[in-house]
Amino acid sequence: MPSHILAVATACLSLAVAALAQETPVAFTGAEIIPITGEPIANGVLVVQRGKILAVGSVSSITIPPGAETRDVRGKVIMPGLVDSHSHIGGAQGADGSSPIQPDVRVLDAVDVRHPSIQKAQAGGITAANVMPGSGHLISGQTLYLKLRDGRVIDDLLIKLADGTIAGGLKMANGTNSIRTPGGPFPGSRAKSAALVREQYIKAQEYKSKIERAKGDPEKLPARDLSLEMLVEVLDGKRIVQHHTHRHDDILTVLRLQKEFSFKVVLHHVSEAAKVAAEIAAAGVPSSIIIIDSPGGKLEARDLTMENCAALEKAGAAVGLHTDDGVTDSRHFLRSAALAVRAGMTRAGALRAVTIANAKMLGLDARMGSLEPGKDADFIVLSGDPLSVYTQVEQTWIEGMKVFDLSDSKDRLYALGGAGAGDPRRVQLCCFGSAWDIIIAANGGEK
Amino acid sequence: MKPLTMFAIALCAAATAGAATLSLAIHGETIHTMVGPAIKDGLILIRDGKITYVGPAAGQIVPADHQIIRAKVATPGLIDARSTVGLSGLLNQPQDQDMLEKSAPMQPELRAIDAYNARDPLVAWVRSFGVTTLNTGHAPGALISGQTMIIKTGGHSVESDLVNPAAMIAVSLGSSGVIRAEGPAAAKSPGTRAKAVAMLRAELIKAQEYAKKREAKDETKRPNRDLRLEALLRGLDGTQRFLITAHRQQDILAALRLAREFSLDLVLDGCAEAHLVLAEIKASGFPVILHPTMARANEDSENLAMDTAGKLAAAGIPFAFQSGYESYVPKTRVVLFEAAVAAGKGLGFDRALAGVTVDAARILGVADRLGSLAPGKDADLALFDGDPFEYTTHAIGTVVNGRLFADGPH
Numbered sequence: 001m002p003s004h005i006l007a008v009a010t011a012c013l014s015l016a017v018a019a020l021a022q023e024t025p026v027a028f029t030g031a032e033i034i035p036i037t038g039e040p041i042a043n044g045v046l047v048v049q050r051g052k053i054l055a056v057g058s059v060s061s062i063t064i065p066p067g068a069e070t071r072d073v074r075g076k077v078i079m080p081g082l083v084d085s086h087s088h089i090g091g092a093q094g095a096d097g098s099s100p101i102q103p104d105v106r107v108l109d110a111v112d113v114r115h116p117s118i119q120k121a122q123a124g125g126i127t128a129a130n131v132m133p134g135s136g137h138l139i140s141g142q143t144l145y146l147k148l149r150d151g152r153v154i155d156d157l158l159i160k161l162a163d164g165t166i167a168g169g170l171k172m173a174n175g176t177n178s179i180r181t182p183g184g185p186f187p188g189s190r191a192k193s194a195a196l197v198r199e200q201y202i203k204a205q206e207y208k209s210k211i212e213r214a215k216g217d218p219e220k221l222p223a224r225d226l227s228l229e230m231l232v233e234v235l236d237g238k239r240i241v242q243h244h245t246h247r248h249d250d251i252l253t254v255l256r257l258q259k260e261f262s263f264k265v266v267l268h269h270v271s272e273a274a275k276v277a278a279e280i281a282a283a284g285v286p287s288s289i290i291i292i293d294s295p296g297g298k299l300e301a302r303d304l305t306m307e308n309c310a311a312l313e314k315a316g317a318a319v320g321l322h323t324d325d326g327v328t329d330s331r332h333f334l335r336s337a338a339l340a341v342r343a344g345m346t347r348a349g350a351l352r353a354v355t356i357a358n359a360k361m362l363g364l365d366a367r368m369g370s371l372e373p374g375k376d377a378d379f380i381v382l383s384g385d386p387l388s389v390y391t392q393v394e395q396t397w398i399e400g401m402k403v404f405d406l407s408d409s410k411d412r413l414y415a416l417g418g419a420g421a422g423d424p425r426r427v428q429l430c431c432f433g434s435a436w437d438i439i440i441a442a443n444g445g446e447k
Numbered sequence: 448m449k450p451l452t453m454f455a456i457a458l459c460a461a462a463t464a465g466a467a468t469l470s471l472a473i474h475g476e477t478i479h480t481m482v483g484p485a486i487k488d489g490l491i492l493i494r495d496g497k498i499t500y501v502g503p504a505a506g507q508i509v510p511a512d513h514q515i516i517r518a519k520v521a522t523p524g525l526i527d528a529r530s531t532v533g534l535s536g537l538l539n540q541p542q543d544q545d546m547l548e549k550s551a552p553m554q555p556e557l558r559a560i561d562a563y564n565a566r567d568p569l570v571a572w573v574r575s576f577g578v579t580t581l582n583t584g585h586a587p588g589a590l591i592s593g594q595t596m597i598i599k600t601g602g603h604s605v606e607s608d609l610v611n612p613a614a615m616i617a618v619s620l621g622s623s624g625v626i627r628a629e630g631p632a633a634a635k636s637p638g639t640r641a642k643a644v645a646m647l648r649a650e651l652i653k654a655q656e657y658a659k660k661r662e663a664k665d666e667t668k669r670p671n672r673d674l675r676l677e678a679l680l681r682g683l684d685g686t687q688r689f690l691i692t693a694h695r696q697q698d699i700l701a702a703l704r705l706a707r708e709f710s711l712d713l714v715l716d717g718c719a720e721a722h723l724v725l726a727e728i729k730a731s732g733f734p735v736i737l738h739p740t741m742a743r744a745n746e747d748s749e750n751l752a753m754d755t756a757g758k759l760a761a762a763g764i765p766f767a768f769q770s771g772y773e774s775y776v777p778k779t780r781v782v783l784f785e786a787a788v789a790a791g792k793g794l795g796f797d798r799a800l801a802g803v804t805v806d807a808a809r810i811l812g813v814a815d816r817l818g819s820l821a822p823g824k825d826a827d828l829a830l831f832d833g834d835p836f837e838y839t840t841h842a843i844g845t846v847v848n849g850r851l852f853a854d855g856p857h
Binding site: 292293294295296301329332341387391392416419420421422 | 536537538539540568569572573720722745751752753754773775777778780781784787788790791792836837839840841857
């Protein structure tokens with residue numbers, strides 16, 4: 001047999017073995033476990049099987065299933081895989097310069113799964129991310145909630161919802177980013193921005209009622225409009241608006257529109273959140289915040305403060321953190337949580353802000369964001385305290401499969417950088433599709 | 448009220464009342480002097496902007512007129528070895544961005560001192576994290592973008608804060624030095640790496656010839672004064688060192704080649720691919736002001752690594768940390784944070800702290816005054832409530848020339 005065929009066969013075999021290994025429960029024993037939704041467990045056990053968490057608890061309270069493979073992780077810290085509620089990994093762009101409102105544009109059609117930013121995010125302990133188009137439009141397109149599996153094609157990273165649709169949100173923005181020189185289709189002022197958005201949602205309401213009135217009669221159905229279809233999903237609460245906004249008055253404009261059209265919304269960046277923390281809390285709207293090492297960079301971020309997280313937490317509003325990668329680097333995501341603590345947030349709140357709080361903002365908290373039986377086996381193994389500068393992310397696991405290991409020289413390159421860290425990943429999976437297809441097959445089509 | 452908050456209020460009161468002549472007694476649970484082992488339960492006395500005592504607190508009498516400040520950890524004031532703060536401002540609007548003049552590819556005559564805004568909020572921002580000294584000036588982005596100066600972060604005026612008004616001449620090799628000029632100057636700008644080096648060589652030779660002509664016995668044959676060539680002459684005679692920004696290994700090697708040809712004294716800047724040419728850098732004897740540890744890896748710097756500082760240390764190459772230049776956000780990085788991440792990625796605490804204090808002072812040529820704590824040195828200090836590099840530690844006060852600032856706690 002020619003050696004290359006042998007190599008291919010071996011590669012496929014090892015994949016099959018990896019998939020089979022999922023059948024055997026794996027118990028990680030002895031680590032400090034931070035489940036997020038419960039108190040930290042000093043001497044803990046995490047048992048995973050078929051990509052799900054079977055059990056989590058203290059060594060004394062958990063019975064490890066017979067036949068389970070045991071991994072000794074004493075001295076380590078295990079916590080849920082990090083969920084990044086706002087990222088641009090994968091090098092994708094959304095809407096173009098033709099119009100300020102483009103809900104029909106999907107970032108799905110542009111993400112490069114071999115882009116090194118995805119490996120770097122894995123190295124940072126990120127297991128799921130909301131990959132967004134940019135903020136230069138009022139509506140710049142559909143976002144994509146991804147699991148950062150080792151994928152060959154974008155489909156390998158998608159999250160499918162119960163109804164079969166692909167999980168994602170809708171990116172909106174206000175403030176200066178979407179304002180351009182008057183004369184073209186883009187708004188020239190804040191009030192015009194809001195007027196254009198209102199106009200569009202009213203169109204979507206009318207489109208929706210036309211469809212409802214038609215009662216399935218093809219004669220009466222309006223012509224399909226991909227943009228309005230998306231906005232109807234938003235009006236129906238099926239798709240969450242992920243809204244870029246900085247200044248205090250822009251934040252209130254989002255809340256005003258949200259009230260008018262009762263859509264689900266997450267406020268992103270919210271540089272001046274501390275000024276309107278009470279209003280944000282009263283609206284019951286969550287905020288996804290970025291920590292940047294210095295304020296400024298543009299006028300509407302002049303008053304950016306690291307204390308936004310603490311101010312919102314104190315006001316009783318939900319707080320998440322995000323990287324906005326490449327604005328900040330996915331490998332420093334835990335650092336953002338630590339800096340939020342430095343600026344007054346509680347430790348527990350900051351840890352939630354990179355896990356369960358973000359999962360909720362994506363509507364995916366039933367399957368990720370904490371270590372609980374039945375949830376996806378997405379977790380990270382740390383060398384120590386998650387909020388210490390001296391701690392390393394040693395391993396990242398997604399649905400029971402290891403996607404990053406600091407002791408592997410190829411993975412280490414993405415963790416630290418170096419010659420070749422900017423090159424696209426070479427995918428080595430072969431003939432049977434991705435490892436995930438094999439797992440799906442092994443689990444009877446279920447993941 | 449939490450002790451930290453109470454302390455912060457005490458500090459604010461002190462800062463408000465604080466005159467430059469205030470005498471301070473800093474009581475530090477740990478004092479890193481950088482000229483010997485850390486002192487436990489130590490004391491630093493400050494009068495008239497200078498340190499008068501550093502040592503154990505036990506048995507040392509604090510004069511009655513000294514205000515007592517307590518800190519868990521005290522270090523020398525942090526030094527940012529390469530910045531554009533004060534030339535590039537917080538707002539990122541045209542009126543506060545003076546770090547790069549694009550009208551010609553080579554303008555060594557541009558002086559940082561003529562553009563520095565001591566009251567830009569970024570100066571106070573970096574000071575609130577313990578930074579007391581900046582080597583700031585013209586940014587990478589033109590073949591020769593101008594000069595840097597060394598300045599304290601007192602925030603009053605450029606004159607009152609100056610340490611060295613003309614520190615280095617900033618040169619950029621690689622893509623940041625190529626075709627960045629605008630307008631009519633674009634045609635005179637280099638389009639390739641090799642052309643950039645050729646233009647530099649030609650300019651340095653012109654400066655050498657200018658120097659010869661100026662020595663002409665017949666005064667009428669002497670050339671008119673040329674500020675641009677005079678600046679280059681100061682580089683050629685070693686009065687001002689060349690700060691060459693080079694990221695790709697071939698650009699680093701080109702810088703070393705230029706230095707050999709013209710006997711230049713260099714400081715290497717950026718050096719994303721230093722890890723590929725450690726032996727060559729070591730052999731040159733030149734120090735490195737390393738790119739920010741958390742810098743974005745793109746274009747020329749796509750191969751940068753967070754553990755390069757550790758590799759420079761292991762190779763015995765002197766280096767310091769910098770905040771660098773950012774066109775977008777963060778409008779300035781904070782050198783404390785950049786050293787911290789390097790500390791956590793293999794460099795370790797001691798060398799990381801040296802890279803923002805004593806080693807930085809040596810590379811900037813100001814170690815006689817700055818970068819360490821000893822009697823007679825400038826009273827520049829950074830005070831913390833824990834390990835300075837831990838993310839959750841606060842910078843609780845910064846002393847510049849004996850004046851206490853408490854903008855934080857940050």
